[in-house]
Amino acid sequence: MEKDAKNKMICKHNAEILKYLVAVFVCTFCFIFINQAKCAEVVDRIVAVVNDDIIILSELNQTLKPFAGRLKELGYSPEKERKMLFKVRSDILNQLIDQKLADQEIKRFNITVSQKEIDKAIERIKEASSYTDEELREELTAQGLGMEEYRESVKEQILRAKLVNWEIKSKIVITKEDVKSYYEKHRGEYCGEKKFRLKNIIMSIPNSADEVEKKTIYKKMNAVLARLKAGELFETVVRDCLASSKSGELGIFGINELSPQLQEAIKGLKAGEYTSVLDTDYGYQIFYISEIVDAAGKSLEDVSPDIEEKLYNKIVNEKYRSWLDELYKRSHIKIIK
Numbered sequence: 001m002e003k004d005a006k007n008k009m010i011c012k013h014n015a016e017i018l019k020y021l022v023a024v025f026v027c028t029f030c031f032i033f034i035n036q037a038k039c040a041e042v043v044d045r046i047v048a049v050v051n052d053d054i055i056i057l058s059e060l061n062q063t064l065k066p067f068a069g070r071l072k073e074l075g076y077s078p079e080k081e082r083k084m085l086f087k088v089r090s091d092i093l094n095q096l097i098d099q100k101l102a103d104q105e106i107k108r109f110n111i112t113v114s115q116k117e118i119d120k121a122i123e124r125i126k127e128a129s130s131y132t133d134e135e136l137r138e139e140l141t142a143q144g145l146g147m148e149e150y151r152e153s154v155k156e157q158i159l160r161a162k163l164v165n166w167e168i169k170s171k172i173v174i175t176k177e178d179v180k181s182y183y184e185k186h187r188g189e190y191c192g193e194k195k196f197r198l199k200n201i202i203m204s205i206p207n208s209a210d211e212v213e214k215k216t217i218y219k220k221m222n223a224v225l226a227r228l229k230a231g232e233l234f235e236t237v238v239r240d241c242l243a244s245s246k247s248g249e250l251g252i253f254g255i256n257e258l259s260p261q262l263q264e265a266i267k268g269l270k271a272g273e274y275t276s277v278l279d280t281d282y283g284y285q286i287f288y289i290s291e292i293v294d295a296a297g298k299s300l301e302d303v304s305p306d307i308e309e310k311l312y313n314k315i316v317n318e319k320y321r322s323w324l325d326e327l328y329k330r331s332h333i334k335i336i337k
Helices: 002-039 057-073 078-108 115-129 133-142 147-167 176-185 211-229 234-240 260-266 300-329
Strands: 046-050 053-056 194-203 246-254 278-280 283-294 333-335
Touching: 046 057, 046 078, 053 057, 053 078, 057 078, 078 147, 078 300, 078 333, 115 133, 115 147, 133 147, 147 300, 176 300, 194 211, 194 234, 211 234, 211 283, 260 278, 260 283
Parallel strands: none
Antiparallel strands: 046 053, 046 333, 194 246, 194 283, 278 283
16 A cells, blocks of 8 residues: 555656646747747748749849849939839839740740750850850859859740740731831831031130120120121131131031930021021030031832831730730739738
């Protein structure tokens, strides 16, 4: 009996110790878990679901990084920078979704690209940029990229180009009638353009000049204009005014190459005529039209290749967007804010 009592007491004591240890373990675990939860930061999460694929925060931030850097350099106010960054972030996320959809179609059509194709594409890029292999690697290093990462990027671009060719470009046909119709509607782009050979006389205005000094200079320029309109040779008047003015042959310009102020000033003028005295950023100026050149227009035959390329690119862009919109409609896409 006494032995049984002792055994019961030992068992009871062991049970109390076990309860205590379990309690200590649970409290310790909870303390560690809570503190870890408090200290933890969200380093990655899903920002979009595109069918069976996901886009994660780190992927979005990596793509956004160079644009965020450029925005900072522009010196906007913090509020404007935040708004613009939000807009850029949204645009980039949509681009990443477009890429995921395209990549899924690439897999569906089993489109592939060889290492040889990647090599050729990189050689073309080096040739177009006048880079040696070492210079290209240096440029990539400056951008934080290795050659393998770059090759993977080039591979993705080739795959997407093949997809566009497969789904869109191969189905586009530009007819002669399309080219002719565009030419007729845009004749202004291809007809001969008038060009003006200009000379000028300029009197600078000192930064310290007051209104009285400005009026004095303006009167001098009007006196110069009066002599020119009276029939004196431009060169003679310029020679007499060299002490107080500058002049020169400016060259030949199309109307759209001139400032709005000068376009308005020469409107309706003929060769050998002068503008009025113009108040410009460089001082008071008079412009002399020494010659008007009628540039020859371009025929339909001359511009057909350019028009065909314009129409082709326009249709490709429109059809690609329409194709993506259709993909969106039949896909499961969820953006997680």
